[in-house]
Amino acid sequence: MIEIKNIGVFTSGGDAPGMNAAIRAVVRTALFNEKKITAIYQGYQGMIEGNFCEMQSRSVSSIIQKGGTILKSARCLEFKTKEGRQTAFENLQKEGIDALVAIGGDGTFTGANLFSLEYGIPVVCIPGTIDNDLNGSDYTLGYDTANNTVIEAIDKIKDTAASHSRLFFVEVMGRDSGCIALNAGVASGAEAILLPEKDTAISELIDMLETAADKNKSSTIVIVAEGDKNGGAYNVEKHVKQKFDYYDTKVSILGHLQRGGSPSSFDRVLATKMGYHAVQELLKGSTRVTIGIRGNKIVTTPLEEALNKSEFKLDEDLVKIAQVMNI
Numbered sequence: 001m002i003e004i005k006n007i008g009v010f011t012s013g014g015d016a017p018g019m020n021a022a023i024r025a026v027v028r029t030a031l032f033n034e035k036k037i038t039a040i041y042q043g044y045q046g047m048i049e050g051n052f053c054e055m056q057s058r059s060v061s062s063i064i065q066k067g068g069t070i071l072k073s074a075r076c077l078e079f080k081t082k083e084g085r086q087t088a089f090e091n092l093q094k095e096g097i098d099a100l101v102a103i104g105g106d107g108t109f110t111g112a113n114l115f116s117l118e119y120g121i122p123v124v125c126i127p128g129t130i131d132n133d134l135n136g137s138d139y140t141l142g143y144d145t146a147n148n149t150v151i152e153a154i155d156k157i158k159d160t161a162a163s164h165s166r167l168f169f170v171e172v173m174g175r176d177s178g179c180i181a182l183n184a185g186v187a188s189g190a191e192a193i194l195l196p197e198k199d200t201a202i203s204e205l206i207d208m209l210e211t212a213a214d215k216n217k218s219s220t221i222v223i224v225a226e227g228d229k230n231g232g233a234y235n236v237e238k239h240v241k242q243k244f245d246y247y248d249t250k251v252s253i254l255g256h257l258q259r260g261g262s263p264s265s266f267d268r269v270l271a272t273k274m275g276y277h278a279v280q281e282l283l284k285g286s287t288r289v290t291i292g293i294r295g296n297k298i299v300t301t302p303l304e305e306a307l308n309k310s311e312f313k314l315d316e317d318l319v320k321i322a323q324v325m326n327i
């Protein structure tokens with residue numbers, strides 16, 4: 001095993017609350033182990049451009065509570081080319097970076113896996129995405145914070161929905177994953193939840209709404225994940241309105257506010273554990289794995305497995321519970 005001397009850390013793809021806490025933990029764990037730690041700014045783009053900076057313990061002071069990422073993030077098409085990755089590797093070599101911690105989502109993991117296979121550089125990943133859609137971890141960084149942001153928004157929407165007896169369609173993030181919609185839907189007491197993983201016909205939704213109306217509900221909230229097959233909250237509203245023209249309906253798209261904000265206590269602690277273990281795993285000789293948490297234990301999973309979408313399962317128990325709660 002070759003001794004690691006200088007670890008590069010970067011964030012890539014969509015930002016998520018908790019990324020800064022993870023960066024802080026990676027930096028401090030590396031320094032604790034007397035390793036050099038180099039920040040790579042703007043993800044893979046920064047690797048290609050040689051955008052590096054050596055970090056000290058004080059470089060990460062007072063960032064644990066901040067959303068976003070101090071290392072910036074970027075979507076980098078050049079890294080998808082062989083030439084781009086070759087330039088990135090040459091820059092890492094010049095800088096003396098001999099191992100990487102990558103923090104991001106499935107795109108970041110895919111790039112990291114390929115790069116490590118091609119150039120033999122050890123890589124450990126940390127799942128940072130609000131979507132919670134990676135295998136290998138019960139929770140990804142930012143998911144808990146995003147859920148809290150969503151339920152805070154829905155609580156406010158419910159106030160106005162109840163005052164005016166309105167039917168609200170609230171669209172939340174999740175193109176392929178209904179985790180936020182399901183979790184926040186249950187936590188906010190929504191009447192119906194439309195998920196990308198399920199085919200909910202408009203007729204089925206209308207039945208649910210009719211049942212809710214019969215039971216004298218003062219407000220009705222329908223959560224629509226952005227990837228729901230009916231085409232988003234505006235489309236769902238349009239179809240429902242055709243059937244119930246007497247309903248006072250409103251649409252609220254929560255959008256990017258779900259990605260920002262100060263990380264929750266849960267995300268800060270999880271990020272700190274993951275950052276610590278990412279460095280420990282590298283120093284133990286692990287590569288092409290992601291750090292995760294399963295049943296409150298930190299675990300590692302090979303990147304190929306973490307990226308296997310067919311193994312990703314929605315919480316079916318919670319889907320069932322959500323239906324029971326809507327009676």
Ligand code: ADP
Nearest residue numbers: 013014044075076079080104105106107108111
């Ligand atoms: P996320 O990590 O949040 O899923 P992206 O899908 O945008 O975000 O991926 C982040 C970056 O990872 C991309 O901009 C690109 O530089 C790199 N990447 C994604 N897929 C690949 C791939 N197939 N090969 C090499 N690099 C990739």
